[in-house]
Amino acid sequence: MQPFFKELNSIQGLVCEENVSLAPLTTMKVGGRARLFLTPLTITALERLLYVIHQQGICYKVLGNGSNIIVEDGGVGVVLNLSLLNKIQPSDKDRVYVEAGCTLSTFLKWCICNGFSGLEPLAGIPGSFGGAIFMNAGANGVSIGDFIDELYITTSTGSFWVKVSNDFFGYRKSYIPTDGLISAAKLRLCQQREEAHSNNNKKDALWLCDGSRIRNNLKKIMKKRLSSQPLGHPSAGCIFKNPSPDCSAWSLIAACGLQGFRLRDAQVSPKHANFIVNLGHATSNDVLDLIKLVKERVWEGTGVALKEEVVVWHHEKDVY
Ligand SMILES: Cc1cc2nc3c(=O)[nH]c(=O)nc-3n(C[C@H](O)[C@H](O)[C@H](O)COP(=O)(O)OP(=O)(O)OC[C@H]3O[C@@H](n4cnc5c(N)ncnc54)[C@H](O)[C@@H]3O)c2cc1C
Known part of the structure; x- marks a missing residue:
C-alpha cells in the first residue's frame, strides 16, 4: 500500500489521519474507528483524491455531519x-x-443575515448540505430538494454541474450518480414570495424577507421540534421511514407498546417512538439490536415491514 500513501501525501490540500474515532463525529455517539480519515480542503483536492482512490480500487464512505448514520462497533475503512x-x-x-x-x-444564519426566507421549516435538522441533499431531508412539509436548482457532482474523472429536475428526489432519497458525490449546490433566490413559487420547473426558491420575520419563524419551528423530539440525548433522528404518507412509523411502534422500551443503554424514546436514544453508554450493537427487535415486533403486531431511514456503516476489514 506504499504507493497509495505516497499518492495521498502528494495531494495538496488534503489532511490524512489514521484510526480516527467516528463516535464523536456522529450524533448517535456510537461506533468504531475509520482506519483512514481523509479531509479535503478544496474541491480540487477532492477531485484528485477520488482519482487516486479510484485508481487503487479502494472503497470509501462519505461523512457529512454524521446525523443520519450508525457506524458498527468494528469500524470502517476509508472515510x-x-x-x-x-x-x-x-x-x-x-x-x-x-x-x-x-x-x-x-446556512440558516446566512439566510437571516441576508434576509432570505423559505428554509425555516428545516431548522433543527442537524445535517450538512451534502448529507441533507443525499437524504432529501425534510420537515414540516418541505424538503431540501425543493430548493435545489443545480448540483455540483464530483467523480474520479472530475466535477460537473447537473440541472436538477423534479424526479431527481424521492422521499428521503436522491438519485445522484452512483460513482459521484455532492460537492456543492446552487439554490434559487428571488425578490418576492409569489415569484418563488411560480417558476417553470416547479422548484421553490428562497425569497427576500425581513430578518426579524425569519427569526420568528425559526423560533416557532424550534419550539415545535423541542416539544416533540428527545433532543437531550444522542440520537440519529427518525430511525425508520414512514411506510406511507398517512401511516407514520412512530404510530406503529407506539401501537406495539414499544415506546420507552430499553435494551441496555439504547432506548426507544418515550417522547418520540421513531427515535432511538443513547442513554449514555450504548454501543452500536445495542442500537442495531434494538432496531432489529422493533422491526420484528412491528412486523408481528401490524404486518408492516419498517425500513430504515438511517444509514448503517457496516464493519469493514482489510480494505486497503
Ligand atoms: C435530532 C435529529 C433530528 C433530525 N430531524 C430530521 C428531520 O426533521 N428531517 C430529516 O429529513 N432528517 C432529520 N434528521 C436526520 C439527519 O439530520 C438528516 O438526514 C441529515 O440531512 C443528514 O445529513 P448529514 O450531513 O448529517 O449526513 P450523514 O449522516 O453524515 O450522512 C448521511 C448519508 O449521506 C451520505 N452523504 C453525506 N454527505 C454526502 C455528500 N456530500 N455526497 C454524497 N453523499 C453524502 C453519507 O454517505 C450517508 O450515506 C435528524 C437527525 C437528528 C439527530
Whole structure:
C-alpha cells in the first residue's frame, strides 16, 4: 500500500489521519474507528483524491455531519470528511452557491443575515448540505430538494454541474450518480414570495424577507421540534421511514407498546417512538439490536415491514 500513501501525501490540500474515532463525529455517539480519515480542503483536492482512490480500487464512505448514520462497533475503512468544504457565495445574481460541508444551521444564519426566507421549516435538522441533499431531508412539509436548482457532482474523472429536475428526489432519497458525490449546490433566490413559487420547473426558491420575520419563524419551528423530539440525548433522528404518507412509523411502534422500551443503554424514546436514544453508554450493537427487535415486533403486531431511514456503516476489514 506504499504507493497509495505516497499518492495521498502528494495531494495538496488534503489532511490524512489514521484510526480516527467516528463516535464523536456522529450524533448517535456510537461506533468504531475509520482506519483512514481523509479531509479535503478544496474541491480540487477532492477531485484528485477520488482519482487516486479510484485508481487503487479502494472503497470509501462519505461523512457529512454524521446525523443520519450508525457506524458498527468494528469500524470502517476509508472515510472522506467533507466538513471543511463549507463556502457560501451568492452567484449569478439570483442564486446562492453552497458547498456540501456547510451545515443547514450555518446556512440558516446566512439566510437571516441576508434576509432570505423559505428554509425555516428545516431548522433543527442537524445535517450538512451534502448529507441533507443525499437524504432529501425534510420537515414540516418541505424538503431540501425543493430548493435545489443545480448540483455540483464530483467523480474520479472530475466535477460537473447537473440541472436538477423534479424526479431527481424521492422521499428521503436522491438519485445522484452512483460513482459521484455532492460537492456543492446552487439554490434559487428571488425578490418576492409569489415569484418563488411560480417558476417553470416547479422548484421553490428562497425569497427576500425581513430578518426579524425569519427569526420568528425559526423560533416557532424550534419550539415545535423541542416539544416533540428527545433532543437531550444522542440520537440519529427518525430511525425508520414512514411506510406511507398517512401511516407514520412512530404510530406503529407506539401501537406495539414499544415506546420507552430499553435494551441496555439504547432506548426507544418515550417522547418520540421513531427515535432511538443513547442513554449514555450504548454501543452500536445495542442500537442495531434494538432496531432489529422493533422491526420484528412491528412486523408481528401490524404486518408492516419498517425500513430504515438511517444509514448503517457496516464493519469493514482489510480494505486497503
Ligand atoms: C435530532 C435529529 C433530528 C433530525 N430531524 C430530521 C428531520 O426533521 N428531517 C430529516 O429529513 N432528517 C432529520 N434528521 C436526520 C439527519 O439530520 C438528516 O438526514 C441529515 O440531512 C443528514 O445529513 P448529514 O450531513 O448529517 O449526513 P450523514 O449522516 O453524515 O450522512 C448521511 C448519508 O449521506 C451520505 N452523504 C453525506 N454527505 C454526502 C455528500 N456530500 N455526497 C454524497 N453523499 C453524502 C453519507 O454517505 C450517508 O450515506 C435528524 C437527525 C437528528 C439527530
